[in-house]
Amino acid sequence: MKTLYQFHGGIHPPTNKTQSTQTPIRLAQLPVKLVIPLHQHVGNCAKPVVEAGDYVLKGQLIGRPDGHLSSAIHASTSGTIAAIDMQPVAHASGMADLCVTLIPDGLDKWIELAPCDDWQSLPHTELRHILRNAGVVGLGGAVFPSDMKLYAHKHKIKTLVLNGAECEPFITCDDLLMRERAGEILLGIEMMRTLLYAEEVLIGIEDNKPEAIAAMQAAVTAGGYARMEVIAVPTIYPGGGAKQLIRVLTGIEVAAGVRSTNLGVQCFNVGTAYSVWRAIRYGEPLISRVVTVTGNVAHPQNFDALIGTPMDELVAQADQLPGTTGYIMGGPMMGVLMPSMQVGMIKATNCIIASSDQLFPAAKPAVSCIRCTRCADVCPAELQPQELYWFAKAKNLDKAEDYHLFDCIECGACSYVCPSNIPLVQYYRFAKSEIWAQEAGKKAADAARERHEYRESRIEREKREKAEKLAAKEKAAQDARAQRAALAAVPETGTMPVAAENPVQQKIQAAIEHAKLQAAAAKPKNTEQLTPHQLAEIADIEARRARVRELAKDNTEE
Amino acid sequence: MTEYFLILLGAVFVNNIVLVKILGLCPFMGVSKKLEAAVGMGAATTFVLTLGSGSSYLINHYLLGPDLAYLTTLSFIVVIAGIVQFTEMAVEKTSPSLYQTLGIYLPLITTNCAVLGIPLLNVQAKHNFMESLLFGFGGSVGFTMVMVLFAGLRERMEGADVPGIFKGSAIAMVTAGLMSLAFMGFSGLIK
Amino acid sequence: MISALLVMAAIAGILGAILGFAAIKFRVEGNPLVAKIDAVLPQTQCGQCGFPGCKPYATAIAEGVADINMCPPGGEEGIQKLADLLGMEFKPFGGETKPKPKSVAVIDESTCIGCTLCIQACPVDAIVGAAKQLHTIIAAECTGCELCVPPCPVDCILMVPIAENLSNWKWKYPVYALTVSSSGNAAL
Numbered sequence: 001m002k003t004l005y006q007f008h009g010g011i012h013p014p015t016n017k018t019q020s021t022q023t024p025i026r027l028a029q030l031p032v033k034l035v036i037p038l039h040q041h042v043g044n045c046a047k048p049v050v051e052a053g054d055y056v057l058k059g060q061l062i063g064r065p066d067g068h069l070s071s072a073i074h075a076s077t078s079g080t081i082a083a084i085d086m087q088p089v090a091h092a093s094g095m096a097d098l099c100v101t102l103i104p105d106g107l108d109k110w111i112e113l114a115p116c117d118d119w120q121s122l123p124h125t126e127l128r129h130i131l132r133n134a135g136v137v138g139l140g141g142a143v144f145p146s147d148m149k150l151y152a153h154k155h156k157i158k159t160l161v162l163n164g165a166e167c168e169p170f171i172t173c174d175d176l177l178m179r180e181r182a183g184e185i186l187l188g189i190e191m192m193r194t195l196l197y198a199e200e201v202l203i204g205i206e207d208n209k210p211e212a213i214a215a216m217q218a219a220v221t222a223g224g225y226a227r228m229e230v231i232a233v234p235t236i237y238p239g240g241g242a243k244q245l246i247r248v249l250t251g252i253e254v255a256a257g258v259r260s261t262n263l264g265v266q267c268f269n270v271g272t273a274y275s276v277w278r279a280i281r282y283g284e285p286l287i288s289r290v291v292t293v294t295g296n297v298a299h300p301q302n303f304d305a306l307i308g309t310p311m312d313e314l315v316a317q318a319d320q321l322p323g324t325t326g327y328i329m330g331g332p333m334m335g336v337l338m339p340s341m342q343v344g345m346i347k348a349t350n351c352i353i354a355s356s357d358q359l360f361p362a363a364k365p366a367v368s369c370i371r372c373t374r375c376a377d378v379c380p381a382e383l384q385p386q387e388l389y390w391f392a393k394a395k396n397l398d399k400a401e402d403y404h405l406f407d408c409i410e411c412g413a414c415s416y417v418c419p420s421n422i423p424l425v426q427y428y429r430f431a432k433s434e435i436w437a438q439e440a441g442k443k444a445a446d447a448a449r450e451r452h453e454y455r456e457s458r459i460e461r462e463k464r465e466k467a468e469k470l471a472a473k474e475k476a477a478q479d480a481r482a483q484r485a486a487l488a489a490v491p492e493t494g495t496m497p498v499a500a501e502n503p504v505q506q507k508i509q510a511a512i513e514h515a516k517l518q519a520a521a522a523k524p525k526n527t528e529q530l531t532p533h534q535l536a537e538i539a540d541i542e543a544r545r546a547r548v549r550e551l552a553k554d555n556t557e558e
Numbered sequence: 559m560t561e562y563f564l565i566l567l568g569a570v571f572v573n574n575i576v577l578v579k580i581l582g583l584c585p586f587m588g589v590s591k592k593l594e595a596a597v598g599m600g601a602a603t604t605f606v607l608t609l610g611s612g613s614s615y616l617i618n619h620y621l622l623g624p625d626l627a628y629l630t631t632l633s634f635i636v637v638i639a640g641i642v643q644f645t646e647m648a649v650e651k652t653s654p655s656l657y658q659t660l661g662i663y664l665p666l667i668t669t670n671c672a673v674l675g676i677p678l679l680n681v682q683a684k685h686n687f688m689e690s691l692l693f694g695f696g697g698s699v700g701f702t703m704v705m706v707l708f709a710g711l712r713e714r715m716e717g718a719d720v721p722g723i724f725k726g727s728a729i730a731m732v733t734a735g736l737m738s739l740a741f742m743g744f745s746g747l748i749k
Numbered sequence: 750m751i752s753a754l755l756v757m758a759a760i761a762g763i764l765g766a767i768l769g770f771a772a773i774k775f776r777v778e779g780n781p782l783v784a785k786i787d788a789v790l791p792q793t794q795c796g797q798c799g800f801p802g803c804k805p806y807a808t809a810i811a812e813g814v815a816d817i818n819m820c821p822p823g824g825e826e827g828i829q830k831l832a833d834l835l836g837m838e839f840k841p842f843g844g845e846t847k848p849k850p851k852s853v854a855v856i857d858e859s860t861c862i863g864c865t866l867c868i869q870a871c872p873v874d875a876i877v878g879a880a881k882q883l884h885t886i887i888a889a890e891c892t893g894c895e896l897c898v899p900p901c902p903v904d905c906i907l908m909v910p911i912a913e914n915l916s917n918w919k920w921k922y923p924v925y926a927l928t929v930s931s932s933g934n935a936a937l
């Protein structure tokens with residue numbers, strides 16, 4: 001039996017998980033349309049590679065990764081692209097983002113896939129390339145491109161932690177996935193282990209999921225995996241946070257500003273392991289995932305649903321009950337209320353809760369902080385939430401940063417226990433995004449300063465160079481005059497060499513003539529319909545330019 | 559030895575320059591919005607005040623004497639202004655980083671009545687050189703402590719739900735009054 | 750009387766000597782404050798403060814020539830930062846200087862005649878173009894200073910406020926209303 005460690009704080013909210021674990025994962029029906037956002041991952045938005053009206057096959061690339069940190073987006077089924085435009089997306093802001101609207105043809109016809117029986121023979125770069133092109137991202141909620149995380153130097157990563165804790169209430173998608181597809185998850189884990197050169201694998205599952213633990217354990221035994229352990233961890237929220245789970249399983253505390261990889265640990269969600277397996281073994285891109293649909297529905301259950309499925313169509317399949325006021329994506333602790341019921345589900349959608357007034361009564365009004373520090377007692381990041389609240393409220397952002405605001409994982413444990421009902425996490429989110437905006441502004445200002453200074457120095461340099469050139473020419477002219485005078489004094493002895501006889505100079509002359517012709521050919525645009533006043537102004541400018549040119553000529557040719 | 563210690567302790571707590579003697583209120587209210595600024599102001603004042611009480615003792619004792627007692631205030635002002643100027647120049651040259659933190663507070667000290675008050679109190683109490691130095695140092699440590707405490711309070715008050723009419727300086731004044739009341743509790747600590 | 754004069758003269762003499770000596774011995778070239786102030790300014794180089802750029806304005810503030818409330822692009826936040834830095838009181842914008850929403854310049858392609866006047870005006874080289882060719886603005890580099898607007902002979906440059914999008918969206922400051930119960934008493 002492995003020794004387990006504890007992390008600070010944590011809470012025990014009602015889990016509400018059993019409702020949706022009664023039935024197996026059901027394949028969701030093909031929706032009438034799919035709205036697939038092109039930016040579902042951390043990093044740059046994918047670049048669309050299809051056009052409206054195109055016919056695409058299931059699994060065909062529709063958005064290619066743009067830049068180093070980005071991921072690919074694929075068509076979830078076969079059909080016609082209806083539009084590529086701005087649509088509301090599953091994001092807390094309720095704002096629109098670039099989405100591909102796909103009308104399924106009902107055939108669900110796969111594009112030709114490139115399965116790979118013998119993945120061990122492929123170089124690691126090739127495997128990462130496959131994952132990147134398959135759009136595999138972390139399915140635990142962070143949606144970080146997995147290929148980026150699956151890169152390590154030899155012997156750097158000692159422990160690979162698989163996160164099956166699923167600590168947040170209501171969500172059961174990982175639970176069901178582990179129960180039903182344990183074998184495939186383990187195959188994916190093995191791929192991850194190879195890519196990271198990790199020695200041991202620890203699979204952490206909260207002890208309120210005995211079936212999943214049993215299934216995974218059986219699969220480990222059946223597969224004969226060495227140094228792979230399924231560990232039941234105590235049920236406590238937020239035990240599924242990456243830092244928290246690493247702490248519980250290995251005893252390593254990931255300090256502020258340190259990456260767990262520098263301490264020899266890498267952490268992945270079990271769902272990600274499954275998609276890694278599907279992507280490499282079968283060449284299947286990430287176009288579907290398991291989603292828990294629960295809350296105010298008659299039959300809470302898990303669906304294997306296509307990315308882009310409108311949420312209302314998915315919830316309807318679980319028989320939505322009347323009184324539903326909106327959808328929450330994620331759990332009740334960290335989830336966000338969706339701006340509309342029609343938004344398409346994304347790779348990060350692990351759970352959709354149909355909320356109702358009964359399920360989540362309106363928050364009681366917040367009253368003053370009474371300094372009870374219950375928030376500090378439950379904070380899993382060992383912060384001082386009451387101080388952070390104080391500084392965020394006063395918009396004293398520097399101070400909030402000093403108190404390690406950015407170590408906050410926004411788990412909501414503090415808000416949950418607050419007897420004054422203060423929406424603490426909202427304050428932290430506000431302070432964080434305000435600091436980010438200020439940093440961006442600072443960066444832009446620094447860039448502008450640099451550009452301005454460069455321009456100033458360039459203008460200065462040009463002036464100097466011009467002056468130097470003029471001086472040099474003046475001197476040359478004077479010398480020539482002196483020479484001529486000297487020549488005139490001496491009787492003529494021969495002709496001066498003519499410059500034009502030099503072939504190189506001839507060529508230069510020809511090039512200058514050509515450029516002049518071209519410049520003359522270029523006609524100014526938009527000059528046809530101008531007011532007399534504007535024409536006069538332009539003429540004025542042209543005259544000024546001509547004058548300057550004349551002056552320059554005089555200066556140089558003197 | 560004990561009396562030196564008592565002078566130091568008394569200057570910090572019992573006769574706190576700001577909250578009991580009610581001197582140096584303008585930096586107390588003006589530079590206490592941010593903790594960093596309060597610490598900087600405190601450090602600068604400590605430096606100048608210790609130096610100031612020493613040199614003012616020397617001037618009073620050797621230059622002025624009892625005959626020219628009416629020149630005390632005038633000469634102290636001149637000396638302190640001179641010291642502040644000198645300190646500013648010296649710090650700017652020798653330690654630019656310290657100057658960055660203290661820089662803008664140094665000139666403010668010239669007009670700080672606590673800095674003039676302590677040398678005058680020294681004269682009044684007939685302190686000797688060592689006692690003057692300690693009283694000056696203790697007084698400025700007390701000043702720094704109160705500045706830091708008050709700045710911490712004011713940083714918290716930014717986020718407090720203060721009734722509209724009390725917002726800003728009003729609530730700061732009320733808080734300062736309460737702090738002053740609290741410090742009155744130290745009287746009787748010594749003797 | 751004489752002794753009093755002598756004493757004061759002595760004090761003055763000694764202090765004068767010390768300060769004079771210090772002024773030579775501890776001479777510092779340049780003003781480090783300018784760089785600090787410059788770091789706070791928004792670097793739009795717009796000249797709305799009446800100085801030909803952010804650095805000159807910073808120098809003017811450091812020398813005490815200019816007020817701190819003359820930079821509209823910095824907004825009230827900028828004034829607050831300057832006030833904190835300089836240990837001064839916050840001073841609201843006076844008269845007609847008002848902060849505007851952050852904008853970028855956009856050239857109307859159907860009117861531009863390719864005169865290059867705006868290119869010469871841009872303080873941060875954010876306009877690309879050549880004589881008699883269509884010009885365009887690099888939006889990412891544009892500081893919204895509006896310096897290119899007046900020189901354009903055909904008025905083809907527009908200032909467009911930057912709209913909120915997903916990349917610059919911010920969580921809002923939590924505001925929750927105090928509810929009033931039906932009986933008319935405040936619920937709190």
